[in-house]
Amino acid sequence: MNLTLKIWRQNGPADRGRMVTYRVEDVSPDMSFLEMLDVLNERLILEGDEPVAFDHDCREGICGMCGMVINGVAHGEQRATTTCQLHMRHFEDGATITIEPWRAAPFPVVKDLVVDRSSFDRIIQAGGFVSVPAGSAPDAHAVPVPKKDADAAFDAATCIGCGACVAACPNGSASLFTAAKITHLGLLPQGQPERASRARAMVEQMDAEGFGGCTNTGECTAVCPKGIPLDTIARMNADYLKAASK
Amino acid sequence: MAVTGAVLVLFLVAHMLGNLKIFLGADSFNHYAEWLRTMGSPALPNRTLLTITEIVLTLAVVLHMWSAVSLARRAAKARPVKYAARRRSQASGYATHTMRYGGVIILLFVIWHLLDMTFGVVNPEGGDATPYARMVAGFQPSRWWVTLFYLVAMVMVGFHLRHGLWSAFQTLGLARRYRALKAGAGAVAAVLVVGFLAAPVAVMIGVVK
Numbered sequence: 001m002n003l004t005l006k007i008w009r010q011n012g013p014a015d016r017g018r019m020v021t022y023r024v025e026d027v028s029p030d031m032s033f034l035e036m037l038d039v040l041n042e043r044l045i046l047e048g049d050e051p052v053a054f055d056h057d058c059r060e061g062i063c064g065m066c067g068m069v070i071n072g073v074a075h076g077e078q079r080a081t082t083t084c085q086l087h088m089r090h091f092e093d094g095a096t097i098t099i100e101p102w103r104a105a106p107f108p109v110v111k112d113l114v115v116d117r118s119s120f121d122r123i124i125q126a127g128g129f130v131s132v133p134a135g136s137a138p139d140a141h142a143v144p145v146p147k148k149d150a151d152a153a154f155d156a157a158t159c160i161g162c163g164a165c166v167a168a169c170p171n172g173s174a175s176l177f178t179a180a181k182i183t184h185l186g187l188l189p190q191g192q193p194e195r196a197s198r199a200r201a202m203v204e205q206m207d208a209e210g211f212g213g214c215t216n217t218g219e220c221t222a223v224c225p226k227g228i229p230l231d232t233i234a235r236m237n238a239d240y241l242k243a244a245s246k
Numbered sequence: 247m248a249v250t251g252a253v254l255v256l257f258l259v260a261h262m263l264g265n266l267k268i269f270l271g272a273d274s275f276n277h278y279a280e281w282l283r284t285m286g287s288p289a290l291p292n293r294t295l296l297t298i299t300e301i302v303l304t305l306a307v308v309l310h311m312w313s314a315v316s317l318a319r320r321a322a323k324a325r326p327v328k329y330a331a332r333r334r335s336q337a338s339g340y341a342t343h344t345m346r347y348g349g350v351i352i353l354l355f356v357i358w359h360l361l362d363m364t365f366g367v368v369n370p371e372g373g374d375a376t377p378y379a380r381m382v383a384g385f386q387p388s389r390w391w392v393t394l395f396y397l398v399a400m401v402m403v404g405f406h407l408r409h410g411l412w413s414a415f416q417t418l419g420l421a422r423r424y425r426a427l428k429a430g431a432g433a434v435a436a437v438l439v440v441g442f443l444a445a446p447v448a449v450m451i452g453v454v455k
Contacts, residue, residue, distance in 0.1 A: 071334075212325070
């Protein structure tokens with residue numbers, strides 16, 4: 001496959017940045033999107049150019065490091081797929097592909113396609129934990145959890161914190177991410193003591209970081225590589241309203 | 247958005263039911279309009295309840311717009327650099343993307359509608375005619391462009407409710423069973439659009455004279 005790539009290049013946080021066009025030839029349809037970028041970068045290095053910086057780690061779709069907006073869609077148009085798990089067979093030979101970083105004020109660009117997602121870390125620090133005596137591991141059956149709750153909590157817990165929800169949201173809202181964490185902990189017995197304070201602290205931190213407000217467009221869940229459902233946001237709103245009215 | 251929207255939806259339901267009285271004849275319709283002014287009388291002075299309703303509705307509209315503007319401004323601040331590629335919607339739902347410009351169209355409509363039917367400024371019969379006469383005169387075939395504007399505005403109201411109704415439940419944390427909730431929102435929106443358009447269309451085609 002031969003492709004034309006239009007990639008956002010930005011030398012550092014202070015650089016204005018611009019779209020730069022590259023040709024990549026002899027791409028195998030079996031390559032992942034990141035492997036295709038590796039091929040481009042090897043060539044750029046050989047030619048003495050600066051390679052395109054992008055985040056990646058496990059390349060198995062479970063670490064949450066990778067992510068770029070491909071043709072205007074976070075992680076590309078393939079549903080429930082991270083950029084590293086997206087394969088070139090989903091593109092046409094000769095296609096032009098636009099590649100941009102996540103765009104949000106709380107995700108400042110570090111370089112090229114790499115953004116700083118520390119704002120997510122601070123939302124977690126605000127309340128995304130359970131305070132339990134961390135002694136030896138308890139017996140698995142010490143705290144019974146109904147199967148339905150365990151499943152729903154696990155669905156929410158599959159969030160890898162990649163930030164695609166923010167990138168896709170027309171409002172730049174981080175509601176799906178925050179709601180996934182609030183749901184994951186709020187459904188389990190261990191999360192109950194801090195349920196109200198957690199919802200309040202995490203939502204307030206999310207707003208303080210400068211994320212936009214949720215208008216229920218559903219763009220987030222559509223691009224989420226883990227398919228985190230919208231009902232997590234309803235649960236977050238319910239927990240927050242309950243906490244705020246106390 | 248959710249709370250003020252809920253107030254406005256309740257008003258829309260009452261307004262639509264009131265409108266349908268036009269099919270019961272001029273006396274019934276005019277009597278209904280008179281009743282709105284004398285509700286609670288003689289215990290309360292005339293227009294007491296009507297004025298309270300008007301104040302609540304005005305407040306709801308203003309706060310609804312204030313919420314919308316602050317959300318739009320937060321959104322603009324949260325994404326200072328736009329995407330170069332056209333953002334293609336991945337979620338289903340055309341109505342969702344009409345909320346902001348649709349809301350502006352609805353606002354323009356409400357202003358026209360008040361000038362037309364309440365104050366009679368732009369109505370051929372003027373403000374002194376009976377409500378029934380104003381309604382019939384307003385939607386004559388010769389004024390087809392007015393009826394067309396009402397039609398466009400009502401379709402916008404329909405889209406607005408299609409997203410707004412289920413969205414309000416979501417914002418208040420009450421949303422469950424999404425398929426049923428969204429279908430319900432669509433059904434309520436459709437009933438309101440049809441109910442509101444029944445009177446203007448009936449006048450235009452001469453069923454109501």
